[in-house]
């Protein structure tokens with residue numbers, strides 16, 4: 001898949017990657033890289049895209065493919081498309097009140113939005129922006145009372161699904177963030193250059209920094225002393241990620257959450273079986289978009305073996321590298337009930353706000369429809385590996 005500079009934009013964005021290019025032009029470098037980058041040498045991040053691109057659909061013609069239906073049942077909900085907007089931390093730095101904007105776009109498309117623990121808009125604000133409450137993504141922090149409080153808030157707004165992210169016991173090094181001095185202790189020169197990067201984007205300053213009030217962390221305000229300062233927030237988050245978390249904590253969350261529970265960040269069949277034993281309703285096969293451990297396999301690569309291991313007992317979802325509706329169809333054919341998309345909606349909201357996210361979902365829907373028609377299928381619910389070339 002060709003990226004950015006060598007892909008001239010036409011008069012209107014047509015694809016997710018066009019939105020990436022628009023986001024690159026609009027955002028300060030430090031924010032674009034925060035979204036766009038991955039861990040270490042970014043090999044896993046690239047593999048997510050490349051391995052999915054290498055999966056081939058099996059074209060089958062002259063079947064009756066009228067009445068194609070992309071809807072699926074996921075965790076007790078009917079989704080118009082097998083797509084979920086993945087939790088993206090700090091999205092509200094990309095566009096004004098970005099989480100609320102994206103949640104509205106998701107609702108219009110009939111798909112769920114997952115509110116990250118580390119969002120700018122709090123869960124109540126996002127729930128108020130839509131009539132379908134968001135799913136809620138939780139990290140189990142060192143201070144368990146904090147997780148309890150967040151679960152109560154998610155329940156109070158009617159979140160039907162809790163997505164417990166379990167691949168952040170320690171944080172992978174994201175070198176782009178180090179180079180941009182967003183992590184580490186920046187010296188005076190680095191601070192000045194960061195400031196200049198922001199000042200070079202006056203439209204971002206006017207619409208997001210001034211218009212969007214991004215320096216509040218809606219889900220963490222009570223927990224983080226001085227949460228209005230990004231540095232205080234980061235210190236708190238760093239101190240709260242808990243490397244001692246185990247499957248017993250998943251069972252603890254299970255006991256404290258009445259709705260559907262999904263764990264996100266499984267890449268291994270043994271872990272998938274343990275998740276099932278801990279009582280979850282679903283798992284997301286994910287490597288955090290290649291942002292955690294580099295040199296682990298792409299999700300497209302491990303998805304089939306995980307589906308074979310636990311797919312008859314829990315719902316298996318997947319994310320990583322999905323950039324088109326054809327990618328969605330490939331993931332579903334590999335066994336995913338639905339896919340999460342992270343960067344696609346983050347780029348789109350940065351570039352064009354709610355309208356951008358809506359457009360990206362419309363483009364994916366059109367791709368899915370075409371892929372169904374030309375693989376001789378009418379329903380995603382019955383799609384399986386026979387739709388792929390071996």
Ligand SMILES: Cc1cc2nc3c(=O)[nH]c(=O)nc-3n(C[C@H](O)[C@H](O)[C@H](O)COP(=O)(O)O)c2cc1C
Pocket residue numbers: 034035036048086087088089090116117118137165264286287288289290291319320321322340341342343344346
């Ligand atoms: C900028 C950014 C922030 C993210 N923040 C979170 C987060 O707060 N919680 C979480 O569980 N996953 C987070 N993720 C991971 C996504 O939920 C998802 O797993 C990943 O983006 C999927 O890969 P894709 O971006 O290729 O679609 C983040 C990803 C990105 C790109």
